[in-house]
Amino acid sequence: MRLTLVGHATVLIELDGVRILTDPLLRDRTTILRAQRRTWDPAWSHRLDGVLLSHFHRDHYDPRSLRLLDSTVRVVGPPGTARRLRGHDRPDVVELVPGEVTALKEVSVRATRAVHGRVPVRFRRIALGFLVLGSTRLYFAGDTDLFPEMADLAWERLDVALIPIGGWGPRLGPGHLDPRRAAEAISVIKPRVAVPIHWGFLRPLGLGRLTPRYLTEPGRLFADLCAEAAPGVDVCLLEPGQTVEVAPPPQT
Numbered sequence: 716m717r718l719t720l721v722g723h724a725t726v727l728i729e730l731d732g733v734r735i736l737t738d739p740l741l742r743d744r745t746t747i748l749r750a751q752r753r754t755w756d757p758a759w760s761h762r763l764d765g766v767l768l769s770h771f772h773r774d775h776y777d778p779r780s781l782r783l784l785d786s787t788v789r790v791v792g793p794p795g796t797a798r799r800l801r802g803h804d805r806p807d808v809v810e811l812v813p814g815e816v817t818a819l820k821e822v823s824v825r826a827t828r829a830v831h832g833r834v835p836v837r838f839r840r841i842a843l844g845f846l847v848l849g850s851t852r853l854y855f856a857g858d859t860d861l862f863p864e865m866a867d868l869a870w871e872r873l874d875v876a877l878i879p880i881g882g883w884g885p886r887l888g889p890g891h892l893d894p895r896r897a898a899e900a901i902s903v904i905k906p907r908v909a910v911p912i913h914w915g916f917l918r919p920l921g922l923g924r925l926t927p928r929y930l931t932e933p934g935r936l937f938a939d940l941c942a943e944a945a946p947g948v949d950v951c952l953l954e955p956g957q958t959v960e961v962a963p964p965p966q967t
Contacts, residue, residue: 716851716961720953723916724775727759731849733822735765741780746773748917754956765819768792769857770842793843823848829859831890850963860890866903873906874961881914881933894933898940901948908949911937
């Protein structure tokens with residue numbers, strides 16, 4: 716497995732010859748948010764086999780970024796995805812609810828629960844996480860808080876967890892993980908490798924050259940807390956544009 720952090724919750728997953736992009740945000744801005752520390756390689760968006768959409772908040776669902784991708788790429792998301800993408804020339808859309816599975820060539824993708832408090836469930840607009848299962852096994856949490864069923868993920872013997880640890884503002888609303896709660900999640904999930912996402916990449920318009928501490932500190936704090944709560948887990952802090960390779964688990 717080869718993982719490239721594009722930025723925020725956007726990660727290129729390369730596994731068993733399959734290329735998957737999570738929550739594509741490929742532009743330097745969305746709504747009032749601006750990207751900092753942007754590194755971009757157009758090759759990251761080429762020859763994709765699938766896109767995973769966790770939910771429809773604009774820092775995860777950016778229609779203009781989706782238009783930069785080939786129209787034949789399969790988009791996997793929660794209920795409501797097909798309706799959202801109607802008119803965007805996206806003929807291959809798969810909607811999943813937690814527990815349902817689809818295939819992207821040789822790789823299996825299973826939807827998991829996510830608890831993201833501000834998604835209006837009365838319209839069946841739910842948030843998802845995803846398990847990406849092949850020769851190595853990955854959990855992409857999307858955007859979520861802790862929930863009891865997260866303990867079940869330990870049975871998946873995960874190699875990697877892409878875990879959100881922050882946001883783009885000084886306060887996190889309901890349905891988010893901060894570094895401490897993210898470290899608690901990792902202690903429950905027990906992956907071999909934890910890659911923190913969803914921090915330090917977006918900041919509101921108007922900050923100018925300021926870089927508040929809430930944009931710079933979560934990564935190191937998360938790593939320190941994981942060292943205490945989950946000492947057997949390797950924490951990999953990636954800057955946008957950086958890549959890590961994860962070998963298959965040892966044979967038992």
